[in-house]
Amino acid sequence: MGSGSVPPGGWQLIRHWYPSPNCGPRRDGLTPRFVVLHYTAMETAEAAIERLCDPEAEVSAHYVVCKSGRVTQLVPEGLRAWHAGAGEWRGLSDINSRSIGIELDNDGASPFAEPLMESLEVLLGTILRAWDIPCTNVIGHSDMAPGRKFDPGPRFDWRRLASQGLAAATVESAAPNHVSMDRFRAAARGAGYTAEASDNDLLAAIRLRHRPYASGPLDEADFTVLPGAASFA
């Protein structure tokens, strides 16, 4: 989606259907409230799709967006795909039952291809509208599983999504007078990071999302990028 005008209802996206057996009903009547973004960390999108359809792999996602921008749907949005695994966000577990999973064709080290980003933007906009999901509920796999998962990784352009209302913006707020890990953990919890994680894993996960390539011990800037709990819908 460039800077041009978007037609009413948004762009139509062609979704190629390639059903995966790796899915089931959402538990407890849950419906999608979140979108979780991943990278495939595989050589090709085709290899990733094969794996996401392999019953023995026991993994899947609703969508795979490949470098060319082609969108393949593996699981109907109403069903529970197996992409999130163990973890938690805002005190909620079983993220698979609460989310739609999108795999991005990327090895974790290379830039995300422009056609991929354009298709992702259209797809995300469509999903958020269809399920009335607020943009603050678009998260990375690393957000809900700090220390265990690192995707979509430091190369992913969250600011670009945020600028289009497709993800929470990184807002710079005032830093506290005293920087401590206890305070940081409390602020992180308020921002949604409730999954169990060591201090280092938690800090790394938040930097992945909001301060890619920051390093060193906890500092004031780590606080300033954490969105307040009050801003969540």
Ligand SMILES: [Zn+2]
């Ligand atoms: Zn993932």
